[in-house]
Amino acid sequence: MLSLAEFRLKAKGLPDYLPWAALIDSGIVLTKAGGLMAAWEYAGPDLDSATQDELITMASRVNGALALGEGWVLHADAVRAMAP
Structure with missing residues (x-):
């Protein structure tokens, strides 16, 4: 990086203070x-009315889909808004 001090x-x-250095491809940032x-961005199903069995099944599916091995970090934010 060029020092601008x-x-x-x-x-x-x-x-x-932001960790980003450059946008190197569509949707990929070099830190x-x-x-x-x-x-x-993912908008999943509404689980407020789901049964316990449905919640367990959904958690198992997500866990299987995101089993990435070592060296990976996933960060999730839950952003909620009132329905119109």
Whole structure:
């Protein structure tokens, strides 16, 4: 990375704290530490009315689909909004 410290006239801004270095392909980001990052959005089924058996089945399916082995990190955010 190019050091811009000699040109800095004020305190650090938000980009200084973000871990992203460059967008290297559609949806793939190179981090400043050299890692690769990708993100997806998924809207699953409404599980508020699901039975215990349905919840166990869904958890098992997700666990099987996301068994990636060593060296992987998955981060999930649950963003909820009121229905219109």
